[in-house]
Amino acid sequence: MADVQSSDNHRKPPGPIRAKKTSTRIDFTPMVDLGFLLITFFMLTTTLARPQIMALVMPDKTPDKAEIQDSKVLTLLLGAQNKVYWYEGIEQPELDSTDYSAGGLRRVILDKMERVNAKWGLEHYEDSRSKTTKNGSLLTVLIKPMRNARYQNLVDALDEMAVCRVRYYMILDVSAQEEAFIHNPIAGMVFTPEQQKKAVY
Amino acid sequence: MPKHKPKRGAPSVDMTAMTDVAFLLLTFFMLTAKAKPQEAVVVDTPSSISETKLPESGTITILIGPDGKTYLDMTGQHTRKSLIADVNSRYKLGLTEEEQVKFSNAGSFGIPRAQLKKWLDLSPSERNTFPTPGVPIDTADVNKSELADWIHNARIAQFRMKQEGVVKDEYVMVVKADKDTPYPAVQHVINTLVDINVNKFNLITSSESDPNKKAEEGSEK
Numbered sequence: 087m088a089d090v091q092s093s094d095n096h097r098k099p100p101g102p103i104r105a106k107k108t109s110t111r112i113d114f115t116p117m118v119d120l121g122f123l124l125i126t127f128f129m130l131t132t133t134l135a136r137p138q139i140m141a142l143v144m145p146d147k148t149p150d151k152a153e154i155q156d157s158k159v160l161t162l163l164l165g166a167q168n169k170v171y172w173y174e175g176i177e178q179p180e181l182d183s184t185d186y187s188a189g190g191l192r193r194v195i196l197d198k199m200e201r202v203n204a205k206w207g208l209e210h211y212e213d214s215r216s217k218t219t220k221n222g223s224l225l226t227v228l229i230k231p232m233r234n235a236r237y238q239n240l241v242d243a244l245d246e247m248a249v250c251r252v253r254y255y256m257i258l259d260v261s262a263q264e265e266a267f268i269h270n271p272i273a274g275m276v277f278t279p280e281q282q283k284k285a286v287y
Numbered sequence: 288m289p290k291h292k293p294k295r296g297a298p299s300v301d302m303t304a305m306t307d308v309a310f311l312l313l314t315f316f317m318l319t320a321k322a323k324p325q326e327a328v329v330v331d332t333p334s335s336i337s338e339t340k341l342p343e344s345g346t347i348t349i350l351i352g353p354d355g356k357t358y359l360d361m362t363g364q365h366t367r368k369s370l371i372a373d374v375n376s377r378y379k380l381g382l383t384e385e386e387q388v389k390f391s392n393a394g395s396f397g398i399p400r401a402q403l404k405k406w407l408d409l410s411p412s413e414r415n416t417f418p419t420p421g422v423p424i425d426t427a428d429v430n431k432s433e434l435a436d437w438i439h440n441a442r443i444a445q446f447r448m449k450q451e452g453v454v455k456d457e458y459v460m461v462v463k464a465d466k467d468t469p470y471p472a473v474q475h476v477i478n479t480l481v482d483i484n485v486n487k488f489n490l491i492t493s494s495e496s497d498p499n500k501k502a503e504e505g506s507e508k
Contacts, residue, residue, distance in 0.1 A: 113302070115302060118305050118309050121313050125309060125312050125313050136340045136341050137491050138337050138338060138341070138494050139339050139340070139461065142488060143486060144477060144488075146486055164470070188498065231470040231473075231474070232470070233471055235469075236466060236470065237351070237465060237466060237469075237472075244490075245335045245336055248337065249336060249497070249498055249499060
């Protein structure tokens with residue numbers, strides 16, 4: 087294809103020796119290599135550029151007072167330096183802290199989930215995607231990021247909800263009592279049931 | 288009669304056809320690849336196990352930088368054009384047709400409405416050095432919040448484009464924040480969205496392996 091056909095098929099006439107004709111054939115291999123390298127690059131960048139998304143549904147602004155049992159609730163306070171403060175229930179909370187590792191927050195959620203399941207049983211619901219009936223826990227997690235939390239902390243907490251298959255969770259603001267406790271841990275968290283109910287709803 | 292000798296030496300393969308194919312594909316991918324307009328702020332997203340992919344079109348994106356500044360971006364040239372025409376006539380920004388076209392190609396922006404004209408007159412490289420205070424959010428009064436107003440108008444523009452058949456998709460609200468963005472900045476954006484009844488939105492994350500799946504795979508083995 088790329089070489090030029092020489093037309094002297096007949097015998098060479100005797101005479102002075104001519105310079106040997108160099109072949110004009112071009113080696114295309116490096117060019118093909120480069121071509122495919124670029125194809126690979128463009129293929130990978132066009133398809134992998136789309137990032138993942140995580141859906142988040144916030145409750146409507148209209149006050150909606152759903153009754154919730156004290157023993158189903160787990161509250162997570164997302165604090166500074168990747169710390170999570172957590173307590174169970176509403177009326178007599180005991181505060182503890184953990185981190186975002188698998189042995190930390192996930193353990194806390196799964197432990198609580200187990201106890202909620204033991205007490206309240208499982209809820210049957212229809213999974214909208216697979217159209218099958220599934221069992222879900224009735225555990226309700228309240229996520230309250232504090233002022234000094236990072237965005238990463240919020241996503242980590244939401245991620246744990248997905249990992250632990252928590253169906254009921256919401257993002258709420260931190261109450262003044264909770265804020266005061268974090269700033270002064272020695273004083274302890276002073277809660278009256280009314281205050282805490284106010285903080286939750 | 289001379290004996291027929293087989294040709295010696297390495298067999299050479301004709302590369303021309305392969306080159307043709309390679310470059311045809313290369314041209315195709317280069318042309319289909321969309322040149323991504325530079326984002327106003329570099330955002331390093333946190334990771335999550337979510338596997339849902341971001342839709343390609345119809346997204347309204349709120350970018351929140353690590354410093355808490357808010358930027359706005361939306362896809363679709365026609366939608367953006369319709370949006371800026373709306374905003375221009377409502378707030379009398381005095382944008383020329385040319386400036387409106389510039390806006391429709393501009394990518395993300397993070398400047399108060401009043402400075403928009405000045406910003407659009409800059410070249411793309413000058414815009415990088417232009418001080419951007421972010422799209423103003425009024426946390427106390429949603430009616431005064433420019434972010435809320437932009438999003439409201441962007442939704443209207445998207446809806447109108449869908450009615451006219453220019454775009455196919457419903458809008459998708461997306462929040463893209465940096466790992467280190469302080470939570471109050473995110474909270475202001477979320478509160479603004481809830482205030483204008485956008486209760487469903489998406490957080491952009493990078494991928495991370497799902498420990499549940501890993502455990503399932505492990506038990507199968």
